[in-house]
Amino acid sequence: MTSQVLDLAGAGIGPFNLSLAAQLDSIPTLSVRFFEKRRSFSWHPGMMLPGAEMQTSILKDLVTATNPTSPWSFLSYLVTHKRFYQFLNAEYEAVPRKEFADYLGWVAQGLTSLRFGTSMRDVQVDDGLFSVAVDGGHVHARNLCVGVGKIPVRPTWAENLPKSLSFHSSEAALRLGDLKARRVAVIGGGQSGAEIVDALMGLDAVSSVHWLSRRPNFEPLDATPFTNELFTPGYMERFHGLPENLRLTHTRRQVLASDGVSPATLKKLYRRLYERKFDAPDGTDRGISLRPYRDVIAATSNGPEIELTMRNGFDNSVETIDVDLVVFATGYRFVLPDFLQALQNRIALNSIGEPILESDFSVVWDGPGENRIFVLNAGRHSHGIAEPQLSLAAWRSAVIANALLGRAHFDLGQLDPIVQWESQDSTLRIPAHMGQAAE
């Protein structure tokens, strides 16, 4: 590995650091390198299920929002692969996830700043630089960008369940192939849960699927225009300026704007259920049981069987079911990666243990101001629900590029929001102890 000092070393090459690498590709004066532990680019391979679709427009790709002439846009990918006209003719409401993943892989193959098969192992501060240990050597860098994604979350009651009788949705594509279980419970009413239920219904080995969700119903992603205003730079900037208690409250209320099920997926599932019912000799489909408003509170494994106990919020009762396998579609959370252990105590955390992020996505820490640690996919509560999504990835990368350069290389100027979110005089803010606006 060279002894050259990099302007930026990046950890992880998922879509977010890939976007940054693609934006920085247009700035040859910056020396940057990104390290990825996988041998080649792969986007959530465990959830690449047949028929899976994107939840965002292809114009919200790695670069276009702030750099529409970049060679690394989705449109450029289509033209290069000679699919431009056919892609338009296909009139997708939602683009297949495998095509977007192929686009990401194409960008990853084209950028020279990426190193695959190389984990970031350790970071120390050394004489005004970060000294970064990676597989096979060391690099020195003035700034870091952590883009390592999130880790799968399981409920606490599930910690002792044998791995052979349960798995997280992040492994679904790998585990569904040789599934032996007859009765399967899927826990989680978001997009991943819906896609896994859909996949399970097509498997001969499976005799019954139970879909359990804490939410009162199987609820759609809200992608209507005013909700989509939450996914604009103007909203993100205003949100970041709010006090933490308001940001946490708003994020909770906005959950269906980011974590609901795509209406197209819900419609497809509903029609499938309708057809199964229609085909059943007595009009009853015993192969599927849909149970929203269920809060699973315990799991007991009895040999090869698991008993799940849940509260039903609809009629305030308690139910149990027996299954052979539990699939957790229960989401992901951000944790500071192990390679930052030496700096952990120097990074400021918010009330829920997440790093506090400046508006330019760098952490607040007690190190030199010119050595920034940018962190991606950790800003749901600092920048809003759009931060963990692709929606503003190209814009965020441009913000970081400008911060690295100390000048406005990318034009970040945006039109004012259509909605007037803030009061004209926000100095008249109601003190926290006097309560918040009604829901």
Ligand SMILES: Cc1cc2nc3c(=O)[nH]c(=O)nc-3n(C[C@H](O)[C@H](O)[C@H](O)COP(=O)(O)OP(=O)(O)OC[C@H]3O[C@@H](n4cnc5c(N)ncnc54)[C@H](O)[C@@H]3O)c2cc1C
């Ligand atoms: C199934 C699924 C579908 C999604 N679909 C959409 C969508 O349609 N639209 C949308 O807006 N958002 C979507 N999201 C949300 C978000 O866009 C994705 O999670 C996205 O992959 C986040 O990108 P990332 O780069 O932060 O993390 P990841 O994609 O998780 O990439 C992180 C990378 O870092 C690597 N890594 C980890 N540690 C190290 C280390 N120490 N050294 C080197 N490399 C390391 C990992 O191997 C991995 O490749 C989806 C999320 C999921 C789970």
